[in-house]
Amino acid sequence: MTDQELKDLVASLSVAQKETDRELKEINQKLRKKRTKLGEQFYNFENKFGIFEEGQAFPAMRKILQERFGIETTCQRVESAVFDEYQEIDVLAYSNGTRNEAFVVEVKSFLNDRDLAQVLNIMEKFPRAFPEHANKKLYGIVAYVEVPNQEILQKTLDAGLYLAAIHDEHFQLTVPNGFQPKQFNPLLNK
Numbered sequence: 001m002t003d004q005e006l007k008d009l010v011a012s013l014s015v016a017q018k019e020t021d022r023e024l025k026e027i028n029q030k031l032r033k034k035r036t037k038l039g040e041q042f043y044n045f046e047n048k049f050g051i052f053e054e055g056q057a058f059p060a061m062r063k064i065l066q067e068r069f070g071i072e073t074t075c076q077r078v079e080s081a082v083f084d085e086y087q088e089i090d091v092l093a094y095s096n097g098t099r100n101e102a103f104v105v106e107v108k109s110f111l112n113d114r115d116l117a118q119v120l121n122i123m124e125k126f127p128r129a130f131p132e133h134a135n136k137k138l139y140g141i142v143a144y145v146e147v148p149n150q151e152i153l154q155k156t157l158d159a160g161l162y163l164a165a166i167h168d169e170h171f172q173l174t175v176p177n178g179f180q181p182k183q184f185n186p187l188l189n190k
Contacts, residue, residue: 060164062074069099070099073095077090087122087125091106094136101139111144112148112152126138134185136188138185139162143163157176162175
């Protein structure tokens, strides 16, 4: 191969490499767009599935809350934006009578550490987000479909939250004997 042929080959490889780089950049942009679209579709599906599960859980949780805790009012998908503190709760149940209690129920498809942290955050912010219930004892319930391991269930119980599991297409409260729930309203812990 002559020097000129070698120079021509290097020049053509350089042109080919630039074309390949341009094509790869184009492919990456298309993949990013598809990934974004798939992410949006998955989020929408996951959101719809979550709403379906919340709908499935609501009648069972309402019954549990009424029969076991004497709760008078049960609401599904409650939102608050008090003091710019937006909060959405799957189920809010409360009793104004002598019990004067409120229960926050969060429904989780696959309970994990991130979900537990989210529920605890909701419980912490609840008195500010729902000041009309600030004088009530506050308890939390996590209703779940699946868990990755028993450890997350124990963490949830250790945090003082009731557990409700789906069984035969119905949710049932599943707490060990002697379980002591945490009263989450800091205004009443003094």
